[in-house]
Amino acid sequence: MDARVAHNLDMTTPTTAIIPNAFDSDPIRLAWMQGSPPPADRLIRFADGDYGSFPKSRWSFSHFRQLMPTTQVARGMGTSSHLASASRTDLDAVTFQELGTNRTLTWGDAFDANYTDGIVVLHKGKTVYEKYAGALTEDGQHIAYSVTKSFFGLIGQMLVEEGVLDESALIQHYIPELASSAFGNATVRQVMDMITGLDYSENYTDPNAHIWSHARAGGILPKPHGYTGPQSFYEFLQTVKPLGEHGVGFTYKTINTDVLGWLIRRVTGQSLGHILSERIWCKLGCEQDAYLTVDTTGTEFAGGGLNTSLRDLARFGEMMRGNGFYNGQQIVKSSVISNITQGANKKHFESGGYVTLPGWSYRSMWWISHNEHDAYMARGIHGQAIYIDLKAEMTIARYASHHLAGNMLIDPTSLPAYHALAKHLIENP
Amino acid sequence: MDARVAHNLDMTTPTTAIIPNAFDSDPIRLAWMQGSPPPADRLIRFADGDYGSFPKSRWSFSHFRQLMPTTQVARGMGTSSHLASASRTDLDAVTFQELGTNRTLTWGDAFDANYTDGIVVLHKGKTVYEKYAGALTEDGQHIAYSVTKSFFGLIGQMLVEEGVLDESALIQHYIPELASSAFGNATVRQVMDMITGLDYSENYTDPNAHIWSHARAGGILPKPHGYTGPQSFYEFLQTVKPLGEHGVGFTYKTINTDVLGWLIRRVTGQSLGHILSERIWCKLGCEQDAYLTVDTTGTEFAGGGLNTSLRDLARFGEMMRGNGFYNGQQIVKSSVISNITQGANKKHFESGGYVTLPGWSYRSMWWISHNEHDAYMARGIHGQAIYIDLKAEMTIARYASHHLAGNMLIDPTSLPAYHALAKHLIENP
Numbered sequence: 092m093d094a095r096v097a098h099n100l101d102m103t104t105p106t107t108a109i110i111p112n113a114f115d116s117d118p119i120r121l122a123w124m125q126g127s128p129p130p131a132d133r134l135i136r137f138a139d140g141d142y143g144s145f146p147k148s149r150w151s152f153s154h155f156r157q158l159m160p161t162t163q164v165a166r167g168m169g170t171s172s173h174l175a176s177a178s179r180t181d182l183d184a185v186t187f188q189e190l191g192t193n194r195t196l197t198w199g200d201a202f203d204a205n206y207t208d209g210i211v212v213l214h215k216g217k218t219v220y221e222k223y224a225g226a227l228t229e230d231g232q233h234i235a236y237s238v239t240k241s242f243f244g245l246i247g248q249m250l251v252e253e254g255v256l257d258e259s260a261l262i263q264h265y266i267p268e269l270a271s272s273a274f275g276n277a278t279v280r281q282v283m284d285m286i287t288g289l290d291y292s293e294n295y296t297d298p299n300a301h302i303w304s305h306a307r308a309g310g311i312l313p314k315p316h317g318y319t320g321p322q323s324f325y326e327f328l329q330t331v332k333p334l335g336e337h338g339v340g341f342t343y344k345t346i347n348t349d350v351l352g353w354l355i356r357r358v359t360g361q362s363l364g365h366i367l368s369e370r371i372w373c374k375l376g377c378e379q380d381a382y383l384t385v386d387t388t389g390t391e392f393a394g395g396g397l398n399t400s401l402r403d404l405a406r407f408g409e410m411m412r413g414n415g416f417y418n419g420q421q422i423v424k425s426s427v428i429s430n431i432t433q434g435a436n437k438k439h440f441e442s443g444g445y446v447t448l449p450g451w452s453y454r455s456m457w458w459i460s461h462n463e464h465d466a467y468m469a470r471g472i473h474g475q476a477i478y479i480d481l482k483a484e485m486t487i488a489r490y491a492s493h494h495l496a497g498n499m500l501i502d503p504t505s506l507p508a509y510h511a512l513a514k515h516l517i518e519n520p
Numbered sequence: 521m522d523a524r525v526a527h528n529l530d531m532t533t534p535t536t537a538i539i540p541n542a543f544d545s546d547p548i549r550l551a552w553m554q555g556s557p558p559p560a561d562r563l564i565r566f567a568d569g570d571y572g573s574f575p576k577s578r579w580s581f582s583h584f585r586q587l588m589p590t591t592q593v594a595r596g597m598g599t600s601s602h603l604a605s606a607s608r609t610d611l612d613a614v615t616f617q618e619l620g621t622n623r624t625l626t627w628g629d630a631f632d633a634n635y636t637d638g639i640v641v642l643h644k645g646k647t648v649y650e651k652y653a654g655a656l657t658e659d660g661q662h663i664a665y666s667v668t669k670s671f672f673g674l675i676g677q678m679l680v681e682e683g684v685l686d687e688s689a690l691i692q693h694y695i696p697e698l699a700s701s702a703f704g705n706a707t708v709r710q711v712m713d714m715i716t717g718l719d720y721s722e723n724y725t726d727p728n729a730h731i732w733s734h735a736r737a738g739g740i741l742p743k744p745h746g747y748t749g750p751q752s753f754y755e756f757l758q759t760v761k762p763l764g765e766h767g768v769g770f771t772y773k774t775i776n777t778d779v780l781g782w783l784i785r786r787v788t789g790q791s792l793g794h795i796l797s798e799r800i801w802c803k804l805g806c807e808q809d810a811y812l813t814v815d816t817t818g819t820e821f822a823g824g825g826l827n828t829s830l831r832d833l834a835r836f837g838e839m840m841r842g843n844g845f846y847n848g849q850q851i852v853k854s855s856v857i858s859n860i861t862q863g864a865n866k867k868h869f870e871s872g873g874y875v876t877l878p879g880w881s882y883r884s885m886w887w888i889s890h891n892e893h894d895a896y897m898a899r900g901i902h903g904q905a906i907y908i909d910l911k912a913e914m915t916i917a918r919y920a921s922h923h924l925a926g927n928m929l930i931d932p933t934s935l936p937a938y939h940a941l942a943k944h945l946i947e948n949p
Contacts, residue, residue: 124818127785128754136816137589154591156811157818160566162586165659168807170599230594325557356556378597380809382585387565389553389586 110494113203116146118226118492123150140313145494148473152234152492153208153226155384155398159310162364162391164372164381166403172376172418174402177217181519187511190447190503201508205474205501206493208233209401213409213486214516223401225492232382232398233490236471239383239397240348242367242407244456245423245431247283247351249370252427255358258283262350265357268325273333274350281337282354283455284435285347288335293344295472295496305346310386311396323388324349340442341435341453345394348456352393363391375410376418377403395471405488408469408477412486432467432481434459447502464513472496474505483513539923542632545575547655547921552579569742574923577902581663581921582637582655584813584827588739591793591820593801593810595832601805601847603831606646610948616940619876619932630937634903634930635922637662638830642838642915643945652830654921661811661827662919665900668812668826669777671796671836673885674852674860676712676780678799681856684787687712691779694786697754702762703779710766711783712884713864714776717764722773724901724925734775739815740825752817753778769871770864770882774823777885781822792820804839805847806832824900834917837898837906841915861896861910863888876931893942901925903934912942 114120122133135142135150137158142151151158183199196204208227212220227233250256256265258280263270265279277287292300306312308320308327321327328349352363359366364383372381381403384396399407406417415423434452445451452459458468464482469475474491476498487509493501543549551562564571564579566587571580580587612628625633637656641649656662679685685694687709692699694708706716721729735741737749737756750756757778781792788795793812801810810832813825828836835846844852863881874880881888887897893911898904903920905927916938922930 127782127789128752128817128819134817136818138816154818156585157589157591157814160586160588161590162583163661168659230597232592323557353556360556385586387567388557388563389565389583390557 111146113206113224116149116206116494117224118146118150118153121146121149123147123226124154138313145492148494149206149208149492150226152473152490153231155234156232156382160385160387160389161382161396161398162362162385162389163368164364164383164397164399165368166377166380167368167373169373169376171378172406174213174406175217176221177214177219178221179219182212182220182512182515185508185511185515187507190507192503196504196508198508198512201504204504205489206491207474208490208492210487210489211401211405212512213405215484215520216409218405219516221402227401227490229402230379230400232379232400234395234471234475235397235399235404235469235490236395236473236475237345237348238404238469238471238475238477239393239395240345240456241469241477242371242397243348243351243355243363243393244283245411245427246355246366246370247279248427248431248455249423250355250358251279251283252424252430256354262354265354266350268329269350269353272329273331274328277337279354282347282350284341284439285343285453285456286339286341286436286439287337287344287347288333288339289342289344289346290332290334291344291346302345305349308386309349309390309392311384311392323386324390324392325353325388328353339439341439343443343453348394349392351456352391355393363393367397371407371410371422372403374418374420374422375403375406377406379403401488401490404477404490405486408479408486408488411477412479412481412484431455431457432459432465434461434467437461445499447499447506462510464510466510466513470498472498474498474501476505478509480509480513483516485513485516487512540575542635542653545578545635545923546653547575547579547582550575550579552576552655553583567742574921577923578635578637578921579655581902581919582660584663585661585811589814589816589818590811590825590827591791591814591818592797593793593812593826593828594797595806595809596797596802598802598805600807601835603642603835604646605650606643606648607650608648611641611649611941611944614937614940614944616936619936621932625933625937627937627941630933633933634918635920636903637919637921639916639918640830640834641941642834644913644949645838647834648945650831656830656919658831659808659829661808661829663824663900663904664826664828664833664898664919665824665902665904666774666777667833667898667900667904667906668822668824669774669885670898670906671800671826672777672780672784672792672822673712674840674856675784675795675799676708677856677860677884678852679784679787680708680712681853681859685783691783694783695779697758698779698782701758702760703757706766708783711776711779713770713868714772714882714885715768715770715865715868716766716773716776717762717768718771718773718775719761719763720773720775731774737815738778738819738821740813740821752815753819753821754782754817757782768868770868772872772882777823778821780885781820784822792822796826800836800839800851801832803847803849803851804832804835806835808832830917830919833906833919834915837908837915837917840906841908841910841913860884860886861888861894863890863896866890874928876928876935891939893939895939895942899927901927903927903930905934907938909938909942912945914942914945916941 263275383391410417414425478487692704839846843854
């Protein structure tokens with residue numbers, strides 16, 4: 092077994108464990124949920140609470156809808172947009188240096204090193220690379236985790252541009268129910284850029300972190316016997332207490348996006364599934380419906396509940412790269428995109444402590460590199476990513492089931508790979 | 521309020537209640553699940569156990585995936601098959617006599633009288649009538665309830681034809697786990713035609729009927745606090761005790777289909793979602809993915825968990841009417857279809873007590889009329905139906921949310937309407 096000792100761990104992985112590699116943790120090979128019925132040790136059930144633990148996660152991330160209720164993000168009735176193919180065989184040999192080590196890896200190596208479930212690379216609008224593994228197939232859907240945030244950050248930015256949402260207004264102006272919570276006196280902009288002061292821990296290695304309470308309230312994890320806490324996202328958000336000041340620094344907290352989701356619902360009167368379908372999914376010419384997980388009261392998980400096909404995720408990235416133009420139409424105003432890609436205050440970002448992202452910023456739920464390629468990203472735990480490189484005219488969509496949650500721990504074998512590929516495509520068009 | 525006093529009732533409707541009509545029970549009008557958050561008296565939650573009670577049911581039947589976990593029935597990546605339109609305005613005026621009364625109704629009246637959520641009529645392969653109401657739209661999905669059975673009855677019949685499943689073999693031959701249950705010594709054919717002797721009540725008006733235990737085991741209803749009964753469909757089926765003899769009479773019991781589902785999984789090694797997609801859904805050129813509800817162990821509800829779009833349901837009906845040929849290909853062997861449409865023993869059927877279905881029979885989970893039009897049906901509680909009239913070259917697909925569960929109670933305003941429409945189309949081609 093070509094095993095690696097993990098250098099950091101999420102809450103579900105014992106610290107001294109030998110972590111199976113991509114091959115040994117392959118969910119088809121491990122036969123999760125196969126058999127009629129599956130044997131007890133191959134069963135993955137929501138009620139057991141461990142569906143997200145590695146290596147079960149490698150099956151679960153492609154099967155969220157079998158574990159919890161969801162709502163449709165309809166693609167509509169139209170034909171899907173064409174993704175031209177220009178497959179290249181030279182990319183697997185592209186080399187890069189792992190961040191923080193002397194190790195040289197190839198693009199081909201990085202696929203398994205990152206526990207990739209599927210990756211699509213578009214160059215100048217054509218598919219130059221597409222590969223699937225494990226439980227994900229071209230007609231399946233995969234959890235996007237916090238890549239979800241970037242969808243609703245975009246929609247929030249659209250509503251700001253349209254004047255429907257005033258970015259300088261306080262949250263309590265739109266949502267009086269949050270007046271006495273930490274969010275009440277934050278501005279819409281502060282929430283959209285996550286420069287809020289909230290008593291909320293998102294440390295996945297800490298079993299007492301608030302993120303787990305949030306997950307239980309939102310129906311992402313089972314509620315323990317005798318649970319008396321918040322029953323829904325709406326209830327949870329009203330319990331959040333302040334910690335520190337708003338507007339002084341970036342601290343990445345998922346609940347900001349759930350408040351943004353609430354704002355979007357409040358000002359449009361629509362569900363998030365409906366508005367995402369109507370404004371984005373239908374217009375992109377997606378091949379498949381997407382879906383959002385919902386809590387027990389039917390409320391979508393804006394902070395991390397989107398599941399899509401990989402190619403549809405790439406279509407969305409291409410629309411962003413095209414300044415909002417895709418599938419023969421201006422889907423989003425270019426001024427909305429440029430407002431996002433200009434980025435935000437880099438000093439604010441530094442306080443987030445993202446050592447793998449020096450000089451980056453966070454704007455409207457997007458990660459802006461400010462590098463020489465004007466690259467920017469949507470990022471989700473366990474390796475979910477959209478990577479848009481403007482100079483290289485390249486869009487990457489990746490779904491993964493890495494045993495580690497935090498992307499800072501996955502960046503060493505993914506960020507330099509993206510950048511090396513971009514340079515290769517520029518030099519070898 | 522144009523209310524009617526119900527002449528029979530499902531368990532969730534008090535016997536002396538005034539039942540709101542289609543207009544007064546319209547789910548959009550009643551604003552179920554609208555608002556951020558929806559007010560408490562507009563909230564529909566799985567945990568409350570009453571999502572299926574009228575009039576909440578009128579929202580829930582189009583939103584099953586928001587209430588419980590589901591699995592995808594993929595349409596695949598191809599283009600959808602074309603449903604030619606030849607819309608007719610003369611059909612609403614077609615009249616018929618309600619069964620058992622002297623009342624004359626029109627086709628147009630029947631739409632609301634049956635609490636129809638959507639209906640499509642195809643004549644000679646073209647859409648002559650299509651109408652939606654309430655919570656169902658052309659890009660939404662609706663629960664098919666026991667229409668689901670006919671899909672798996674068809675697949676079972678295909679496997680018999682292919683020699684993969686021996687219809688004369690005993691269930692325990694394929695499923696040793698059922699050897700000591702009532703199913704063990706029944707033949708595959710007896711299960712497929714529901715001529716089994718099972719201690720199982722499917723009386724929806726009796727709160728103690730076995731159907732509710734089955735629903736709790738299968739995750740269709742919440743498990744009460746302290747529940748210690750079967751945790752899954754697989755566990756439930758093993759508890760079923762015999763009552764009477766196999767092979768002597770038709771008694772409609774959903775669990776026969778769940779055993780058929782188990783058989784299909786066992787002999788193919790595939791999930792029902794996969795096999796339905798691969799053999800039927802992809803080939804029909806469906807417009808949308810369908811989905812199946814699953815229990816807490818991921819097992820599909822073969823007896824009633826399918827949700828589809830209305831037009832895709834009509835495509836399936838057209839494939840059946842075309843002796844298995846549709847979308848330019850022979851999807852199912854014509855011998856499989858004719859084996860079903862020949863029907864079964866009418867004497868056996870009489871013991872089922874279906875007074876609205878004189879002279880009918882039940883074969884491989886399909887309802888065969890043996891009438892002068894060679895009509896046959898798939899039927900589900902609360903008014904779900906596929907009605908295929910061979911002589912009239914007519915296929916009807918209907919989704920509904922009637923306040924009554926049993927179709928015998930809905931037949932008076934639906935069966936004669938279907939037949940009258942067929943005669944009208946023959947006389948006015």
